[in-house]
Amino acid sequence: MKTGLQLAIAGLGTVGAEVARQVISNNAHFQRQAGMAVTITAVSARDADKDRGFSMQGIQFCDNPLALASMDNVDVVVELIGGSDGVALDLVEAAIANGKHVITANKALLAHHGYMLAEKAEKAGVMLAAEASVAGGIPVLKTLRESLSGNQITRITGILNGTCNYILSTMQHQGRDFDDVLAEAQALGYAEADPSFDIDGVDAAHKLALLGAIGFGTAPSIGAVDVTGVRAITMTDMDNAQKLGCTIRLLAEAEKNTDGEVLMRVRPVIQPLDSQLAKIDGPLNAVTFTGEPIGAITAIGPGAGAGATASAVLADIVDLAVGRITPFFGIPASQLAAAPQRVAPQKEECYFIRLKVYDRPGVLADITTILKDHAISVESLLQSGRSDDGENGDVPVILTTHEVPPQAITAAIAELTELPTVLAEPVILTMGHA
Ligand code: HSE
Numbered sequence: 025m026k027t028g029l030q031l032a033i034a035g036l037g038t039v040g041a042e043v044a045r046q047v048i049s050n051n052a053h054f055q056r057q058a059g060m061a062v063t064i065t066a067v068s069a070r071d072a073d074k075d076r077g078f079s080m081q082g083i084q085f086c087d088n089p090l091a092l093a094s095m096d097n098v099d100v101v102v103e104l105i106g107g108s109d110g111v112a113l114d115l116v117e118a119a120i121a122n123g124k125h126v127i128t129a130n131k132a133l134l135a136h137h138g139y140m141l142a143e144k145a146e147k148a149g150v151m152l153a154a155e156a157s158v159a160g161g162i163p164v165l166k167t168l169r170e171s172l173s174g175n176q177i178t179r180i181t182g183i184l185n186g187t188c189n190y191i192l193s194t195m196q197h198q199g200r201d202f203d204d205v206l207a208e209a210q211a212l213g214y215a216e217a218d219p220s221f222d223i224d225g226v227d228a229a230h231k232l233a234l235l236g237a238i239g240f241g242t243a244p245s246i247g248a249v250d251v252t253g254v255r256a257i258t259m260t261d262m263d264n265a266q267k268l269g270c271t272i273r274l275l276a277e278a279e280k281n282t283d284g285e286v287l288m289r290v291r292p293v294i295q296p297l298d299s300q301l302a303k304i305d306g307p308l309n310a311v312t313f314t315g316e317p318i319g320a321i322t323a324i325g326p327g328a329g330a331g332a333t334a335s336a337v338l339a340d341i342v343d344l345a346v347g348r349i350t351p352f353f354g355i356p357a358s359q360l361a362a363a364p365q366r367v368a369p370q371k372e373e374c375y376f377i378r379l380k381v382y383d384r385p386g387v388l389a390d391i392t393t394i395l396k397d398h399a400i401s402v403e404s405l406l407q408s409g410r411s412d413d414g415e416n417g418d419v420p421v422i423l424t425t426h427e428v429p430p431q432a433i434t435a436a437i438a439e440l441t442e443l444p445t446v447l448a449e450p451v452i453l454t455m456g457h458a
Contacts (some may be wrong), residue, residue, distance in 0.1 A: 027030065028060045028061030028062060028063060029058060029060055029061070029062045029063070029064065029099055029100065029341065029344065029345050030063055030064075030068040030098055030100070030389065030451075031047065031062065031063065031064045031093065031096050031098070031099070031102055031341065032064070032065060032067065032068075032092035032100070032101050032102065033064060033066075033067045033068075033088040033102045033104060033417075034074055034092055034101060034102065034103050034104060034105050034112075034115055034369060035068070035069060035089070035103065035105040035106065036067055036069035036074075036104075036106035036108075036212040037069075037104065037217075037301065037331075038329075038330045038385075038407075039104050039129055039330055039333045039337065039407050040102070040104035041065075041076040041077065041078070041291045042086075042329070042330035042331060042333070043102060043104070043318070043334045043337045043338065044064055044067065044076065045076070045077050045078045045161070045343075046061060046080050046334055046338055047063075047064055047456075048064065048078045048336070049078070050436030053074075054058050054341075054342070056435045057070045057326055057342045057346075057421075058301055058341065058345035058346065059340050059345060059346055060345055061276075062341060062345065063082075063171045064103065065082075065083065065088055065093055065095070065097045066083060066084040066085070066091075066095055066097070066098060066282045067083055067084075067086070067087045067096055068085070068087070068088065068091070068092055069085075069086055072085050072087070073114075074217065074401070078106070078195065080448070081314065084379055086103070086445040089105060089111055090114060090115055090117050090118055090170075091227040092115065092119070093115055093119040093121075093122050093124060094118065094122050095097045095117035098124060099124065099128050100124060100125040100126070100151075100344060101115065101116070101119040101124050101125070101127075101181045102126075102127045102128070102337060103116055103119075103126060103127070103129075103130060103133075104128070104129055104130075104301055104302070104347040105130070105131075105184045105255075106130055106132065106133075106217055107130070107132060107133070107214070107217075107267075108130075108132035108133050108136040108137070109133075109136070109137075109150060111382070112124065112128075112133050113133060113137060113251055114132055115320070116128065116130075116133065116141055117141070117144070117154075119150075120141065120145050120148050120150055120152070120269065121144070121148070122249035123149075123150060123308055125146055125151040125153075125325060125344055126141075126145065126151070126152050126153070127154070127311050127335060127337060127340045127341060127344070128151050128152075128153075128157065129149075129154065129156035129157050129333055129336070130154065130157060131154070131157040131158060131230035131231050131234060132221070132226075132227075132230050134154055134157055134227070134230075134234055134247045134352070135204070135230035135231075135244050136246060138234065138237070138244045138352065138353070139243040139244060139291035139357055139363075141352075141357060142351060142352040142353055142357035143357040144358050145352070146351055146357060146358075151340075151343075151344050151349045152345065152352045153340040153344065153349075154251060154340070154352065155336040155337070155340050155351065156334075156335075156337045156340070156414065157230075157231065158184065158231040158234055158235060158328040158338035159184060159231065159309040159311055159325070159327050160186060160309060160325070160326055160328050160333045160335075160336065160338055160356055161180070161321075161325050161326045161327070161331070161333065161335045162263040162309055162311065162323045162324070162325035162326070162332075163183070163323075163336065163339065164311050164323060165234070165235075165322075166339075167313070167323060168235065168238050168239055168354070169170045169238050169353075169354035170350065170354075171348060172313055172315060172318065172321070173354060175204045175313075175315035175316060175317065175318050175341070176315050176316045177239040177240060177277065177280070177313060177314070177315040177317075177321075178280050178314050178315055178316070179278070179279045179280070179310065179313075179314040180232070180235045180236065180276075180277070180278045180279075180313055180314070180434060181275065181276065181278075181311070181312050181314075182241050182275070182310050182311035182312055183273055183274065183275065183276070183278055183301060183304050183309050183310045183311075183327070184231040184232060184235075184274075184276045184290075184309055184311070184327065185222055185225070185227050185228040185274055185276075185309075185327070185328075186209075186214045186226070186307030186308070186309060186328025186329065186376040186393050186418070187206070187210075187214045187215045187216070187219065187222035187223070187226055187227075187276065187307070187328060188211045188253070188328035188351065189255050189305070189306065189308060189309070189327070190208075190209045190212070190214055190299075190306050190307045190328075191205045191206055191209055191223070191275065191303060191304055192254060192262075192271070192272050192273055192274065192292075193271075193273075193305040194256075194258070194306075195209070195259060195262045195272075195367060196262055196266070196271045196272070196313070197225075197305070199259060199262075199263075200259075201258075201259060202254075202257060202258065202259075205401070206219060206223065209222075209307075210343055210423075210450075212307075212329065212332060213328075213329055214307050214328035214329055214436045215275045215328075217354045220273045221252055222257060222421075223253050224232065224251070225251040225252055225253035225254070225290040225291070226251060226253070228251075228274060228276045228448045229246060229249040229251045229276070229288075229290045229345070230246060230405075231276065231277040232249055232277075232288055232290060233245060233248070233288070233407065235278060235311070236248075236249075236278040236286055236288050236364070237353055237360065238333070238353050238354050239278065239287055239313065239315075240278070240364075241353075241354070241355060241359075241360055241361055242360055242362065242364050243357075243360045243361070243362060243363040244285065244353075244366050245288075245363035245365075245368065246286050247363075248286065248363065248364045248365055248367070248401075249288040249289060249290060249303040249366075250288065250290070250291075250366060250369075251289070251290045252289075252290065252291040252292065253290075253292075253293075254274050254292050256282075256447070256449070256451045257272060257306060257451070258413075258451075260378065260422075261376075261418050261451060262380055264376070264378070264406065264420075264422045265294050265453075266297075268294065268376075268404075268424065269293055269296060269297055269298075269303045269406065269407075270294045270296050270297060270302070270455075270456075271291055271294075271295055271297055272292050272293070272294055272453065273292070273295050273301050273302065273304065273456075274290065274291070274292050274293075275291060275292070275293040275295075275301065275331075275456065276288075276290045277289055277290075279326055281330065281367075283360050284334055285364065285365075285367045286364040287367045287369060289369070290406055291337055291453075291454060292453050293453060293454050293455070293456040294453050294454065294455045295456040295457060295458070296458045299457065299458045301320065301456065304324065305403075305429055307326060307327055307328040307329055307332075308324060308325065308326060308327060309324070309325065309326070309327025309328075309375060310323070310324045311323050315429065322435035332342060333444070348407045358388060368430070368431075369430045370429075370430070371401045371430070372428055372429050373427060373428065373454050373455065374424060374425055374426060374428070374454070374455035375424065375425045375433050375452055375453065375454060375455060376423075376424050376452070376453040376454075376455055377422070377424070377425070377437070377450055377451070377452055377453075378420055378421070378422050378450065378451040379391065379420070379421045379423075379440065379446055379448070379450050380418050380419075380420060380447045380448040381418060381419060381420075381421050381444045381446055381447060382415065382416070382418060382446050382447065382454075383410060383414065383415055383417055383418065383419045384415045384445065386445075387403070387407065387445045388407065388421065390443055390445060391421065391423075391440060391443070392405075392441045394436055394443075395423075396426075397436075397439075398428075398433075398436040398439075399420060399428075400425050400426075400427075400428050400432055400436055401425060401426040401428075402424070402425055403423075403425055403426050404422075404424045405421070405422070405423045405424075406422065406423070407420070407421045407422075408420060409453040413414055418447050420443060420457065424455065429443065431452070433452065437450055437452060441458035
């Protein structure tokens with residue numbers, strides 16, 4: 025590295041192209057921060073000829089990204105291809121095996137294979153860094169791993185998916201339908217290549233698994249995260265949430281209980297409008313770490329998009345250049361505790377339930393009988409309007425409950441779903457707190 029740091033970038037999509045543009049156009053600044061020359065010597069992408077807003081002069085183009093892992097004039101492979109397996113995994117493994125440092129934004133890869141890759145990187149004496157993998161431009165991994173390293177972390181909560189947050193907050197403020205706003209989020213470059221990872225909560229789960237691993241010192245476990253996404257949320261839900269003085273946000277939570285078990289879940293939550301989370305709009309992310317002795321600390325910032333994500337990649341490049349190299353999980357992978365298992369939630373919570381039902385006499389009675397059988401107390405119930413098709417048409421029934429054990433709500437929902445007058449899978453949202 026005496027001649028400077030030589031980068032190879034695999035993947036020139038939204039983020040990869042922005043990283044290249046920044047390294048090239050702000051090179052003097054970069055060189056000052058890094059204390060050495062930083063150059064891009066090679067790239068790989070699907071389309072060699074596409075104009076990405078930077079000059080390819082002096083940069084070797086490789087059709088096969090795996091070639092980057094064995095080039096002599098490459099010190100660090102910046103993996104921005106994505107995906108938990110396949111080329112991204114092969115490239116990162118090959119780079120580490122060849123003694124190259126690896127910087128990636130790939131949370132899926134690390135949530136699934138992070139333990140193995142960190143162990144290999146530590147044995148090979150190379151850096152594995154991925155600040156961009158969680159919460160885009162907010163330096164949450166660094167904060168948790170370094171600034172909060174003296175704390176016993178007990179809880180990590182937050183909004184970890186910019187696409188979902190953009191969709192939900194735009195529905196809230198503009199009254200537009202889910203699909204319409206999703207298309208916009210994709211066009212703005214927030215969404216994953218496969219947006220189902222965003223809207224089904226998988227992307228947030230990957231990020232939560234990594235935060236949980238670093239915060240609680242365990243191997244990452246994507247299987248331990250209970251995930252519900254936002255695909256089922258409609259403007260009916262958003263309108264009713266607003267009637268209750270609330271909105272909807274996709275919340276990720278990881279919590280260590282007194283038995284040392286780690287409960288991790290991603291789910292849409294009805295959030296009071298005056299709460300901090302309800303004010304997180306657009307592609308912003310927000311992450312709160314709770315621990316001893318600090319109490320709670322919240323970081324808010326851009327969680328998706330080219331600039332935010334590139335910013336985190338650039339910081340990893342500078343860290344590498346100046347020798348700020350830490351194990352990816354804060355402690356060596358070999359010292360991590362076993363990956364947590366899925367834990368059933370125990371805490372009583374209030375719920376918002378939307379049912380699509382026939383508009384007929386007796387339907388509400390059937391519903392409330394089931395709720396009574398499970399000792400579920402209703403706080404509010406709303407069925408308004410009339411279907412154009414009369415008793416053969418459907419209407420939404422919205423109800424909220426007092427505090428209920430999670431097992432009771434699960435059992436009641438299973439029975440409600442079986443009623444012949446209930447026409448679709450119920451939508452269940454937890455009522456969040458201020
Ligand atoms: N697709 C992600 C999001 C951005 O919407 O938050 C990259 O992590």
